[in-house]
Amino acid sequence: MIRMKEVLRTIDRLKRCLRKSDNMRAVIIPHISADGDAVGACSAFSMALENNGIKASIITCDFFPEYLKWLKNANKAVSLQDRSEQCKKLIAEADIIFMLDHNTILREGDLQPLLRDYKGLKVIIDHHPEPEEVDFIISNTRVSSTCELLYTVISRIWGDEAITPDMANALYTGINTDTGGLSHNSSHPETYRVVADLLDRGLNKQYVHENLYQHNRLSRLRLIGNALLNKLTIHPDYPLALIPITGQELEKYDFKEGDLEGLVNIPLSIEKVLVSIQITQRKERVKLSFRSKGNIPINLWAKEYFNGGGHLNAAGGQSTEPLEQVVQKINETAAWFFDQCKCHSSKRSASAQSTEN
Numbered sequence: 001m002i003r004m005k006e007v008l009r010t011i012d013r014l015k016r017c018l019r020k021s022d023n024m025r026a027v028i029i030p031h032i033s034a035d036g037d038a039v040g041a042c043s044a045f046s047m048a049l050e051n052n053g054i055k056a057s058i059i060t061c062d063f064f065p066e067y068l069k070w071l072k073n074a075n076k077a078v079s080l081q082d083r084s085e086q087c088k089k090l091i092a093e094a095d096i097i098f099m100l101d102h103n104t105i106l107r108e109g110d111l112q113p114l115l116r117d118y119k120g121l122k123v124i125i126d127h128h129p130e131p132e133e134v135d136f137i138i139s140n141t142r143v144s145s146t147c148e149l150l151y152t153v154i155s156r157i158w159g160d161e162a163i164t165p166d167m168a169n170a171l172y173t174g175i176n177t178d179t180g181g182l183s184h185n186s187s188h189p190e191t192y193r194v195v196a197d198l199l200d201r202g203l204n205k206q207y208v209h210e211n212l213y214q215h216n217r218l219s220r221l222r223l224i225g226n227a228l229l230n231k232l233t234i235h236p237d238y239p240l241a242l243i244p245i246t247g248q249e250l251e252k253y254d255f256k257e258g259d260l261e262g263l264v265n266i267p268l269s270i271e272k273v274l275v276s277i278q279i280t281q282r283k284e285r286v287k288l289s290f291r292s293k294g295n296i297p298i299n300l301w302a303k304e305y306f307n308g309g310g311h312l313n314a315a316g317g318q319s320t321e322p323l324e325q326v327v328q329k330i331n332e333t334a335a336w337f338f339d340q341c342k343c344h345s346s347k348r349s350a351s352a353q354s355t356e357n
């Protein structure tokens with residue numbers, strides 16, 4: 001509660017700052033491999049700024065996934081990958097930069113050097129622990145999602161009426177996707193109060209659900225089916241599920257950005273599995289997604305060995321090593337991790353492991 005008070009004070013300080021200057025130019029940046037919460041936040045906040053006289057541009061280090069492009073303004077995002085000059089210009093001319101759904105510029109891919117050199121105001125609006133030092137830190141790990149927090153930011157600065165039906169749809173997209181359809185990280189009543197308010201502001205829940213969950217392609221179902229049937233393994237000594245996916249497989253099943261969304265959660269539906277890791281070959285990098293049950297701090301493993309981090313139950317990481325070596329490293333460090341959280345299911349030592357998956 002004390003924390004939320006502090007957050008509200010920072011929002012009020014931001015409100016005064018936004019009021020002060022005319023013709024303000026803002027840049028909004030999501031994290032690399034943006035998800036529903038990041039794109040929903042960019043969509044809603046860009047509309048809020050524009051509707052209130054602030055010029056807003058969304059800049060990405062990669063591209064938004066196909067399945068989120070229906071969100072308003074998502075198609076206006078400028079990517080460093082194909083419009084780098086425009087990105088540089090927008091950042092250089094910005095009075096204020098909003099970092100949404102991430103706590104450090106380290107999550108901004110190749111935009112990092114530009115952000116490091118940027119001298120204007122920086123604002124973090126996020127729900128990940130330990131945000132880096134910037135001018136305005138609007139961060140609370142208790143909320144379900146950045147979009148839930150953003151509802152408070154927008155309504156406190158411009159009033160409830162500032163939330164349009166399109167913004168409500170975008171904010172609900174973030175709340176829904178970051179909680180697996182309100183299944184995890186959504187036990188605080190405040191989340192539902194925000195959803196109720198969004199319904200009052202014109203949220204079209206059915207429209208959002210149709211766009212998020214009923215636009216599947218057959219090739220995507222086959223990609224996921226193949227992963228579950230042929231790639232998923234359960235560790236013999238630890239309550240650990242692994243799903244390695246190669247670049248060839250992505251190609252074979254016509255992979256589109258966002259196609260693997262949610263896959264890593266599926267093995268957790270097996271009773272004895274407490275940790276699930278998906279390892280995906282993405283061009284020059286291997287991307288890792290970590291999930292855990294209960295109070296197992298999976299972010300610890302991601303941070304210690306895989307250049308990543310995140311929440312207690314959901315984290316990400318990356319590696320420049322080949323896929324097989326990353327899988328090997330997981331197997332080699334599993335003993336260390338399960339010792340850390342004292343939840344290993346067997347007493348066999350790491351040296352007795354014989355998995356090669």
Ligand SMILES: [Mn+2]
Nearest residue numbers: 037101146178
């Ligand atoms: Mn989020």
